[in-house]
Each structure stands twice: as C-alpha cells, then as structure tokens.
Amino acid sequence: MADSPLAAPTAPTFYFIGVTTGQSSSQRMFPLWMEALGRPEVVWRGVDLPIHADPERYRQVVAHIAEQPLALGALVTTHKIDLLAAARDLFGELDPYARRTDEVSSIAKEGGRLVGRATDPVAGGLSLDAILGVDYFARTGGEVLLLGAGGSAAALSLHLLQKPHPGDRPRRVVVVNRSAGRLARLRQMVEQFDTDIRFEYVQNERPQRNDELLAALPPASLVINATGMGKDTPGSPLTDDARFPQNGVAWELNYRGELDFLRQARAQRTARSLTVADGWDYFIHGWSQVISHVLAVEIGPEMLARLSQLAADVR
Ligand SMILES: NC(=O)c1ccc[n+]([C@@H]2O[C@H](COP(=O)([O-])OP(=O)(O)OC[C@H]3O[C@@H](n4cnc5c(N)ncnc54)[C@H](OP(=O)(O)O)[C@@H]3O)[C@@H](O)[C@H]2O)c1
Structure with a gap:
C-alpha cells in the first residue's frame, strides 16, 4: 500500500513514531523547519502504534528504517522504552544516555549503522x-x-x-x-x-x-x-x-x-x-535535538529561536 507508513519512501524521509502522530503540530512545523535548515527535500512520515505494541511491530519499523536507503531516521515518543527493548540488537550504537535509561528517542544512521540516542534527559x-x-x-x-x-x-x-x-x-x-x-x-x-x-x-x-x-x-x-x-x-x-x-x-x-x-x-x-x-518547550527542545542528530546539522541558539517561532506560528 503506497500510503502505508512502511511503504518504501520515494523521498528522503524522517519518521515520527508515536500514538496519534497525525494530530501533532510537528506535521505542519516540519516542512518549515526543513526549509529553514536548508533541507526542503526531507519529508515527514508518521507511524502510529498502540501503547505497549507487539514487539514484532517495533522490530518491523526499526528494520524498515535500517533497510530503506531514503529513510533518514526517526523521532520516537511514548514508545521509547518498548521500542528499544524489542529491537536493541538492530542498533549498531547507543549513546550513554540511551544505555543508562534503556530508551531511544532518536534514531539516526551513521555509516550504514543505526545509532540510537536518548535525547530526553x-x-x-x-x-x-x-x-x-x-x-x-x-x-x-x-x-x-x-x-x-x-x-x-x-x-x-x-x-x-x-x-x-x-x-x-x-x-x-x-x-x-x-x-x-x-x-x-x-x-x-x-x-x-x-x-x-x-x-x-x-x-x-x-x-x-x-x-x-x-x-x-x-x-x-x-x-x-x-x-x-x-x-x-x-x-x-x-x-x-x-x-x-x-x-x-x-x-x-x-x-x-x-x-x-x-x-x-x-x-x-x-x-x-x-x-x-x-509540554510545548519540551516539544521544541526534543524535536530540535533529534533533527540535529538525524540530519547531522548544528542547531545553535539563533536557529533554535527561529525554529521555535516557526513552530509557534503553526501550533
Ligand atoms: N512535550 C513533549 O515533547 C514530550 C516529550 C516527552 C514525553 N511527552 C509525553 O509525556 C507522556 C509520557 O511519555 P513517556 O515517553 O514517558 O511515556 P511512557 O514511557 O509510555 O510512560 C508513561 C508511564 O505512565 C504510566 N501510567 C500510565 N497511566 C498511569 C496511571 N493512571 N497511573 C500511574 N501510572 C500510569 C505507564 O505505566 P505502565 O507501565 O503501567 O503502562 C508508563 O510507565 C507521553 O504522553 C508523551 O507524549 C511529551
């Protein structure tokens, strides 16, 4: 199915793994942020999973991101613990916070490997x-x-x-x-x-x-x-x-x-x-941390203020 969240992407794609992602401001904010960061070709795709989903569902999503060349990475909300518990072996590297807290909120690709980070702390x-x-x-x-x-x-x-x-x-x-x-x-x-x-x-x-x-x-x-x-x-x-x-x-x-x-x-x-x-400021900090990780871009204080304003405009 072309509109399935796990259909092969046809453009560089950033995944948002949550519960009701379609209702998040991030869908409206994302194209504005990509424009501001000079990456307008990157598109947003939501993946909705029920709370405490079947571990196999988490594995499918993580494997999809690993396997699809146009899948750049993901922001994970709500499922941060369950996803890592189900798919830990699919990651090539976990940052110290992810290892400490046993959760991932950011999934990026570096040199073909999946790198998980916990950005929430x-x-x-x-x-x-x-x-x-x-x-x-x-x-x-x-x-x-x-x-x-x-x-x-x-x-x-x-x-x-x-x-x-x-x-x-x-x-x-x-x-x-x-x-x-x-x-x-x-x-x-x-x-x-x-x-x-x-x-x-x-x-x-x-x-x-x-x-x-x-x-x-x-x-x-x-x-x-x-x-x-x-x-x-x-x-x-x-x-x-x-x-x-x-x-x-x-x-x-x-x-x-x-x-x-x-x-x-x-x-x-x-x-x-x-x-x-x-949780609005938390949302802005969370997204900027993960986007910086997945797209490998620096987001300094000036850019963060600009992104924050863009997000507020479409809140
Ligand atoms: N603004 C932001 O950007 C931002 C950032 C991070 C998180 N959040 C939000 O914060 C919420 C929590 O996120 P999370 O990642 O920590 O989710 P999570 O890992 O699912 O944690 C929620 C915890 O609350 C417990 N719980 C649920 N209902 C309860 C109740 N009635 N009494 C006692 N405990 C209860 C759950 O217990 P069980 O183990 O029994 O299920 C679970 O351990 C989510 O809604 C998320 O969207 C927002």
Whole structure:
C-alpha cells in the first residue's frame, strides 16, 4: 500500500513514531523547519502504534528504517522504552544516555549503522530548568511528585540526579506508576548513582491515592504528569478534588489533547499561586535535538529561536 507508513519512501524521509502522530503540530512545523535548515527535500512520515505494541511491530519499523536507503531516521515518543527493548540488537550504537535509561528517542544512521540516542534527559532537562530557575529546591524546600515512571520520567530523574549543585536537587522524589516493572526499572537506574535525593516508589493507578500523595507534599513542590493521561489515554492521574501545593509547580508534559491535568492545575493557579506549564518547550527542545542528530546539522541558539517561532506560528 503506497500510503502505508512502511511503504518504501520515494523521498528522503524522517519518521515520527508515536500514538496519534497525525494530530501533532510537528506535521505542519516540519516542512518549515526543513526549509529553514536548508533541507526542503526531507519529508515527514508518521507511524502510529498502540501503547505497549507487539514487539514484532517495533522490530518491523526499526528494520524498515535500517533497510530503506531514503529513510533518514526517526523521532520516537511514548514508545521509547518498548521500542528499544524489542529491537536493541538492530542498533549498531547507543549513546550513554540511551544505555543508562534503556530508551531511544532518536534514531539516526551513521555509516550504514543505526545509532540510537536518548535525547530526553537534555530536552526535558532544558525545559525543566527554564521552569524552575537556578537553586529552586534550596530556595523553596519543595519536593517532587513524578506521576508515571516511563521514558520521560526516567529522563527527568536522570537530569535531577546529575545536577552538580545541591540547591538544584530536591530532597525527595516520589515516583508513582501503574505497573511494577517500570518502577523496578527506574529504581535500578537510580541505584547506579551515589545521590542525596531520596527516591520513593509507589505502585498505584488510583487517582484518589495520587491526591493523597499530592496533599502530603510540602509547599512549592513540583508535580509532573508523565503518565500520558490527558493525551495518550483519557483522564488525569488526579481527581478534580486534588489540592496542588501552595506556591507549587504543575508541569504537564504534553501540549495537546484533552490535558485534564493541566485544566485541574489551571483552576487552582490563582488560589494556590501555582506555576503551571505545558509540554510545548519540551516539544521544541526534543524535536530540535533529534533533527540535529538525524540530519547531522548544528542547531545553535539563533536557529533554535527561529525554529521555535516557526513552530509557534503553526501550533
Ligand atoms: N512535550 C513533549 O515533547 C514530550 C516529550 C516527552 C514525553 N511527552 C509525553 O509525556 C507522556 C509520557 O511519555 P513517556 O515517553 O514517558 O511515556 P511512557 O514511557 O509510555 O510512560 C508513561 C508511564 O505512565 C504510566 N501510567 C500510565 N497511566 C498511569 C496511571 N493512571 N497511573 C500511574 N501510572 C500510569 C505507564 O505505566 P505502565 O507501565 O503501567 O503502562 C508508563 O510507565 C507521553 O504522553 C508523551 O507524549 C511529551
């Protein structure tokens, strides 16, 4: 089928592997970015897979990119862990972050080999730093509630673990996840570090329990929705009765979808002096990191500002 995502490409092609890729701003943004980067011949192609897809589907997609000469590489969202678990042997090289977190968000080709990178620790880290500012945890005494223990939760944990200045590290991070496997995986990564951050792991999928964990946080704590709920799946990990911490920060990793968690946070923004952020900056950093890797182009601060503006124009 000519319009199948895995039909042989007829132009240099950049793949976007996600759940509902057709609804992403990236489809509109991509041609503008290629024009700005001097690569207008490169086209965008979305590959939609269900969450926790059959490993064979991941292998087919990765093998397709490896085998097709016009397939340049891919950005992977949501499937970062499952894809690597299913297709690790198809990669010629993995960068240190991919090895640490056992996930890939960027697939490029170098000398005929597939090179996987985890760009989220950098992209998510840049976004988080911009939201919090320097010395946030020393200034405020806030802690972190990380809802979800998937790829981006691991990346953000890694970012916090590697913060050189103590004031940028929270005292405590509580991580909540539905399946035990993802929590065990995250714990295994955290235990490779000699850290003063206390990680606590809670297996739970009941929003009422998350409300309780939220209520137990000190003021100024950071709450992150890294579950994909409100975009990949319906709802929010919290109930509408949840109370965000006074002077806290609520960060929804997505920028599109129903975004129920963002709505809940915005409803308390004034009353509880919340800082509320969505995933737009994360999206821009993530895409620029992966495009730089796949197309082997430098994207400096000036170009990043230009790309960011182009994306905002078609958001
Ligand atoms: N703005 C951006 O550019 C950007 C960048 C990165 C990520 N994101 C978004 O952030 C979300 C997470 O990404 P990801 O790569 O980390 O995905 P992921 O690897 O699929 O992780 C999601 C995790 O949340 C858990 N979860 C789902 N529903 C839950 C619930 N009700 N209670 C507790 N845990 C629950 C899942 O647990 P199970 O193991 O039980 O499935 C899974 O471990 C996605 O929607 C993605 O699109 C956005």
